[in-house]
Amino acid sequence: MNALIHKFTGKTSDGEATLSERIFTSLKVATLPIFGIVVFLLLWSLAAKQIDTSLGKFPGPQSVAQEVVGLYNEHVAEREKADAFYERQEKRNAARVAKDPTYEPRIRNYTGKETFLDQIVTSLITVMSGFILAAVFAVPLGVLLGLSSAFNTAVNPIIQIFKPVSPLAWLPLVTMVVSATYVSDDPFFAKSFVNSVITVMLCCIWPMIINTSIGVASVDSDWLNVGKVLQLSPIKKIQKIVLPASIPAIFTGMRMSLGIAWMVLIAAEMLAQNPGLGKFIWDEFQNGSSSSLSRIMTAVLVIGLIGFCLDRAMLVIQRWVSWDKASAAR
Amino acid sequence: MLSLKKLLISSFFTAASCVVSISSVAEELGYPEKEELTFGFIKLTDMAPIAIAYENGYFEDEGLYVTIEAQANWKVLLDGVVDGRLDGAHMLAGQPIAATIGYGTQANIITPFSMDLNGNGITVSNQVWEKMKVNMPKQADGRVQLPVKADYLKPVVEEIRASGKPFNMGMVFPVSTHNYELRYWLAAGGLHPGFYAPHKGDTSGQLDADVFLSVTPPPQMPATLEAGTIQGYCVGEPWNQQAVFKGIGVPIITDYEIWKNNPEKVFGITEEFAEKYPNTTVRIVRALIRAAKWLDENDNANRPAAVKILSQSNYVGADYEVIANSMTGTFEYEKGDVRSVPDFNVFFRYNATYPYYSDAIWYLTQMRRWGQISEDKPDAWYKETAAKVYRPDIYKTAALSLIAEDLASPSEFPDFVKETGFKPPQTEFIDNITYDGSQPNAYLESLVIGLKQGQKL
Numbered sequence: 017m018n019a020l021i022h023k024f025t026g027k028t029s030d031g032e033a034t035l036s037e038r039i040f041t042s043l044k045v046a047t048l049p050i051f052g053i054v055v056f057l058l059l060w061s062l063a064a065k066q067i068d069t070s071l072g073k074f075p076g077p078q079s080v081a082q083e084v085v086g087l088y089n090e091h092v093a094e095r096e097k098a099d100a101f102y103e104r105q106e107k108r109n110a111a112r113v114a115k116d117p118t119y120e121p122r123i124r125n126y127t128g129k130e131t132f133l134d135q136i137v138t139s140l141i142t143v144m145s146g147f148i149l150a151a152v153f154a155v156p157l158g159v160l161l162g163l164s165s166a167f168n169t170a171v172n173p174i175i176q177i178f179k180p181v182s183p184l185a186w187l188p189l190v191t192m193v194v195s196a197t198y199v200s201d202d203p204f205f206a207k208s209f210v211n212s213v214i215t216v217m218l219c220c221i222w223p224m225i226i227n228t229s230i231g232v233a234s235v236d237s238d239w240l241n242v243g244k245v246l247q248l249s250p251i252k253k254i255q256k257i258v259l260p261a262s263i264p265a266i267f268t269g270m271r272m273s274l275g276i277a278w279m280v281l282i283a284a285e286m287l288a289q290n291p292g293l294g295k296f297i298w299d300e301f302q303n304g305s306s307s308s309l310s311r312i313m314t315a316v317l318v319i320g321l322i323g324f325c326l327d328r329a330m331l332v333i334q335r336w337v338s339w340d341k342a343s344a345a346r
Numbered sequence: 347m348l349s350l351k352k353l354l355i356s357s358f359f360t361a362a363s364c365v366v367s368i369s370s371v372a373e374e375l376g377y378p379e380k381e382e383l384t385f386g387f388i389k390l391t392d393m394a395p396i397a398i399a400y401e402n403g404y405f406e407d408e409g410l411y412v413t414i415e416a417q418a419n420w421k422v423l424l425d426g427v428v429d430g431r432l433d434g435a436h437m438l439a440g441q442p443i444a445a446t447i448g449y450g451t452q453a454n455i456i457t458p459f460s461m462d463l464n465g466n467g468i469t470v471s472n473q474v475w476e477k478m479k480v481n482m483p484k485q486a487d488g489r490v491q492l493p494v495k496a497d498y499l500k501p502v503v504e505e506i507r508a509s510g511k512p513f514n515m516g517m518v519f520p521v522s523t524h525n526y527e528l529r530y531w532l533a534a535g536g537l538h539p540g541f542y543a544p545h546k547g548d549t550s551g552q553l554d555a556d557v558f559l560s561v562t563p564p565p566q567m568p569a570t571l572e573a574g575t576i577q578g579y580c581v582g583e584p585w586n587q588q589a590v591f592k593g594i595g596v597p598i599i600t601d602y603e604i605w606k607n608n609p610e611k612v613f614g615i616t617e618e619f620a621e622k623y624p625n626t627t628v629r630i631v632r633a634l635i636r637a638a639k640w641l642d643e644n645d646n647a648n649r650p651a652a653v654k655i656l657s658q659s660n661y662v663g664a665d666y667e668v669i670a671n672s673m674t675g676t677f678e679y680e681k682g683d684v685r686s687v688p689d690f691n692v693f694f695r696y697n698a699t700y701p702y703y704s705d706a707i708w709y710l711t712q713m714r715r716w717g718q719i720s721e722d723k724p725d726a727w728y729k730e731t732a733a734k735v736y737r738p739d740i741y742k743t744a745a746l747s748l749i750a751e752d753l754a755s756p757s758e759f760p761d762f763v764k765e766t767g768f769k770p771p772q773t774e775f776i777d778n779i780t781y782d783g784s785q786p787n788a789y790l791e792s793l794v795i796g797l798k799q800g801q802k803l
Contacts, residue, residue: 070572070592104406112377112409124382127400127413129660195429207431289418299416302389302565303663304588311659 075310080317083310091131098126130291136318139292142209143281143326146216147274154221154273155266158228159254162262168229179222183215183280187287190214208290215284220277224269231265232258267334274330278323293319375747378409378626386417386426386435389565389662390582391673392462392611393436394652395693397661399637408629416660419563420519421451427614428453434630436461437614440521440709442735447710449521449544449718454617458740459631460701461611461638463692466524466601467586467677468531470499470578471571475596475680477502489683493603493776496535503537503556506577516562516570516579520551523610525559526712527601528580532557533795534604534777541717543803551716553803571595582610583672583691584664591668596680600690606774607689607696609705620740631744635699636753642694649674697760701741703767704783706732711786715796717803728786738767 057077064076075083102123109121130138161168194210235258243253259266285294297315300308387393396414399405405412415432417423424441426432428451442455470478478498483491503513517525520542529539540555542548552558562570567585570576572594579585580601589595601608613634620627640648653670656662662669671678675688692698707728713719742762748754771782779792791798 070568070594104403105411108406108409116377119377124411127382127411129658289422298418299659299663302416303659304565304568305657305659305663305665305668308663 079310087132150217150221154224161229162232219280220273223272227269231262235261379623383433386432395637399633404633434615438522444521457612459613494598516576524580545720587671638694701736703732
């Protein structure tokens with residue numbers, strides 16, 4: 017039977033493809049996405065031409081490309097302004113010290129606007145802070161839930177209720193609580209930053225808790241028994257057996273969380289006027305200038321690209337730390 | 347310096363409240379106590395003095411390092427100033443007054459600097475305009491005669507209401523100039539804009555209304571009109587010109603025609619800030635005065651440059667042409683009907699930056715007229731409240747120090763020796779009713795629609 021199939025399919029030996037077939041496959045892998053992107057760009061520019069808004073035509077690929085260049089030039093120009101600002105400031109400080117020797121000059125940060133690139137960096141810092149903060153709470157809690165089924169049963173309903181809550185619902189509460197409790201004359205973090213971080217944390221903590229607890233609960237009982245035989249202390253047991261065994265599950269949860277965190281952040285920034293990409297979009301929407309739509313479209317694409325890169329980065333880390341290399345692909 | 351001292355001594359007896367500031371200015375103005383500041387603004391062209399003071403380096407000249415942040419709406423902006431996130435902000439003239447008397451957010455906000463005169467307009471949707479236009483008197487060239495009175499809107503409102511639908515219009519904030527101007531214009535045309543009754547918990551301002559007014563943030567006005575939620579609105583620039591540019595509505599009247607040279611935005615800070623950082627406060631006012639002066643210099647010669655700055659995305663951000671339309675002395679009514687309104691935006695002329703008590707009192711009379719102040723108040727109360735909020739003493743200190751440094755000349759300011767803070771009775775309202783700031787209760791009686799002495803809802 018096998019020989020017959022081989023004859024018909026032209027395969028030389030079991031499952032081995034010919035060189036030409038392999039080239040064809042790799043070509044397919046390389047060209048198909050490009051083909052997909054080209055078709056998408058064509059459809060996009062065709063559709064864009066059909067849509068008329070009160071701010072002009074919907075931006076096509078071309079106007080977005082122009083806007084990318086424009087935003088970069090704006091960034092460069094702003095940096096030059098910043099340099100001039102620091103220079104003026106040094107002169108002013110020097111003049112004042114000459115007049116008033118007791119004065120201790122300080123260099124103050126540039127007060128100009130945040131460019132698009134700055135906003136991207138701000139958003140990335142915020143999302144990572146929220147995500148790490150969530151992980152700090154979620155992983156230990158998940159381990160506890162996974163180890164104790166009684167605790168799990170008690171807490172599970174609460175988690176299930178909070179999990180589907182949108183960031184927009186949390187935001188007003190977070191804002192009010194933060195402005196009431198986070199009071200200091202010279203705060204280390206800006207309030208808006210704290211608001212965003214906490215909102216992101218509240219929304220992305222749940223998948224991590226759930227996945228960690230499932231991962232911990234499904235650790236092979238044989239391994240736990242080995243731990244019993246070796247008479248490991250509870251801490252050692254978690255450190256040596258439970259955590260390593262559940263890393264694939266924990267990371268699957270983390271990847272989901274990071275995706276959610278990124279989506280939540282943009283919405284939170286938009287609503288709370290916290291600096292970042294979300295605020296950039298909102299400001300442009302408010303500006304209503306003829307280039308606003310293409311700027312927003314640029315931001316949309318950048319947000320997508322960054323989300324994609326974050327996901328890939330998590331995948332790489334997961335492969336790197338995980339014993340079960342296949343799990344990452346799931 | 348000597349002449350400055352003389353001036354100061356001569357003005358010593360004008361107002362008791364000035365004594366403190368005099369002694370501080372008689373020496374040289376000290377370094378600012380707080381150097382890093384954050385100011386908030388709403389995306390409107392009348393925030394220009396703040397942007398210009400920054401871009402022209404006037405803030406830096408005072409040793410101030412200012413960050414300027416756009417705010418989502420007037421409530422967020424006011425809360426920012428109250429909770430200290432913002433050190434100061436571009437505010438609606440009514441906001442510091444309302445905050446001080448505790449309507450809405452209670453806070454002691456003061457204003458040492460008035461930012462501009464005029465600058466608002468009323469826009470209606472294209473459909474409403476088509477209906478209004480039919481009955482309107484025309485000029486020889488076929489264009490409609492200005493000013494457009496609300497009398498011509500009345501039949502349209504009646505028609506829409508007869509069909510069982512409400513007639514909705516947008517304004518930007520319950521205590522905004524726009525709310526009072528829109529109400530003034532509607533009432534002058536016989537349309538009732540509705541009462542507030544805060545003592546009964548009714549802050550919608552729609553009791554007995556013919557036209558229902560509601561709040562929409564300025565930048566969203568054109569979009570809300572386009573969506574059909576409202577049939578018209580009253581807002582600052584560039585959001586009226588935006589409507590005619592996009593072809594979604596027609597600006598029909600400017601506030602200059604409703605009340606010639608009416609006070610518009612102010613610069614608001616908390617009283618606590620002014621007490622804690624007196625030098626900083628005076629220096630902020632100095633920078634703002636210089637900016638306002640630059641904006642009006644040589645018959646608006648600097649306006650194109652100002653428009654270029656304002657059209658940057660971090661300030662107003664609308665297109666150059668849209669902002670330029672009103673800022674450079676013209677106003678486009680119906681598409682193509684561009685008329686010259688040189689005083690549409692006044693930043694410095696006519697003592698625009700001086701915080702007049704009588705301006706504050708006009709806002710208080712309107713709050714009483716529409717029920718936001720639910721009970722009668724004596725004339726003295728109006729004066730006291732105005733003096734609590736408007737602080738010409740700080741303005742005077744700043745102006746005198748600018749004169750002393752030859753950065754401004756005395757002729758550009760009111761005569762500080764004689765100035766009482768009350769403008770002479772003003773007559774140029776659309777309904778020809780005279781306003782005398784020293785007689786608030788008599789003025790309220792003279793208005794046809796509105797709460798009268800002893801009336802409580």
